[in-house]
Amino acid sequence: MAESTGKQEYFIGVDFGGTKILAGVFSPQLKCLGRAKVSTKPQRGPDEVIERIARCIKDAVDECDLKIGQVRGIGIGAPGPVDPDAGKVVFAPNLGWEDVSLKKELEKRLEVPVFLENDTNICTLGVHAVELNSKPKNVVGIFLGTGIGGGIILNGELHSGFNHGAGEIGHMVIEVGGPKCSCGNQGCFEALASRTAIFRKIQNSVKEGKKTVLTEMLGEDLLDMRSGDLRKAIRRGDKLVERVVEEAAEYTGVAVANVINFLNPEVIVLGGGVIDALEDEMMAIIIETARDSAMPGIAKGIEILPSKLGDDAGITGGAVLARRAGK
């Protein structure tokens, strides 16, 4: 339980993804005091989703026996390019959103300052500030979940780019003519290695008559498949799932090599639901492929790490953003 001093000293970080919304309440020292979680239900449209975010935040505050009036700022990450100054989600293909005034709508409902960023920019900020203790100057974060996003820290600061579009590594084309992506393009990294891409491959293989223990676990339609189910299937010796996850890890290794060759940062951190669930199955392949694909010599000494923050990367980064903005 948090001490209820009545002062506006707490920060809230919100990780707002295509599947779920997670809100965390943080102390001024960035200690997480409590959490709440709801599903996103994007099919219900922006208004309803914003209502759910507000509810999730209130639940998290209540969980800590605090009042919303004790919150100094809320940092929220949205899945897609955002305009932090206008407080708008510019484009979020996984939600079907375009130009949604998320900041304004949340501030209207909660009466607390809201700071908006791209979700994986915020995750990278959280990993850099809390997990890496702000030590490395240049860091790239890559997060594999429903979609794939990234974030770039340059000289210790979040690099958001000319149109706040930096870090959209999920839409880096790595296979021209490859599978269709939700962004309208083909062969994007996200269309090859996200949870959505992995599930689609498995579902298509099952339709073609291939065998997997997942159908025993989840039924023929493979409804409600989760990343954790893939791990269970692989540990039960499922060759189909093993191969599909291996391929996703190889594509991820190629994307990591592209980052090494292009930006050459000190650290590349991998996170998101897919990595959290399949770290043991994927990381070694990702690292090996990346080191093999990078130009000889230039990957030397560059760390390729799985984030240990797991589900907390986004909420932690949200709190870091709110604290920075409030200074």
Added chain:
Amino acid sequence: MAESTGKQEYFIGVDFGGTKILAGVFSPQLKCLGRAKVSTKPQRGPDEVIERIARCIKDAVDECDLKIGQVRGIGIGAPGPVDPDAGKVVFAPNLGWEDVSLKKELEKRLEVPVFLENDTNICTLGVHAVELNSKPKNVVGIFLGTGIGGGIILNGELHSGFNHGAGEIGHMVIEVGGPKCSCGNQGCFEALASRTAIFRKIQNSVKEGKKTVLTEMLGEDLLDMRSGDLRKAIRRGDKLVERVVEEAAEYTGVAVANVINFLNPEVIVLGGGVIDALEDEMMAIIIETARDSAMPGIAKGIEILPSKLGDDAGITGGAVLARRAGK
């Protein structure tokens, strides 16, 4: 003719590529006073090539009626990742070089301080300083020649990365499983859109019996084919060459979109021999493909420009590097 004050006030920029070596003598105000050019002849090995670079520099100095003793510094760009501090070319697949002490060897021969950088880093530096008047904060340069390289300016400074390997955009994989690249990998941008890649495609098509006016112009073997020959062929209505050049422009557009999505700089400049010769044929396709492939919204306002420095980008950047280092 340069005024011969006897003072060490001149700078030399050297553009050292897989095909040719170009040296330029610059005034302290970065005005080019004279040039010299020799072919590289990489097959003769590093020692002979270094000898040729030294000769080219001496020729350029002599061309301006100056003495090498009046040169304050030499900035040289090498084709591949370099270690500027150690003065070494780490790896240059187009030359067959690994760990060559270029700085030390040139300083021994010329007795003038030599500053080494990756060739396309230097080109980007030259374009940013002289062509863009150091105005945009974040710029990416992409140079298409024998190989493909790039350079990154962040916050007005050259970003060379953790292992001085930043900007190696030619080895960004954009087509997993695509054609073999000189770096050992497959599907690199360089293996799809460099002059080498374009020539290989045309030569293979001719072997398969396809028709092109290039065989009339250059003979059946297409020996000594240059980028300018492609332009001439297209202007004579050659459909094969047109299609191959179009494809290279499309791949380049995909690479530009990847840069927009990942780093989101203000300006992307294209240069190098292929662009210099085929600007009219390629730029419109590059820009259209890049804008189509980038995430909706985030390419807005980003300039995609051909460099007007042409062959002088490298020598200009070399002089900029030498002048900065000498300060």
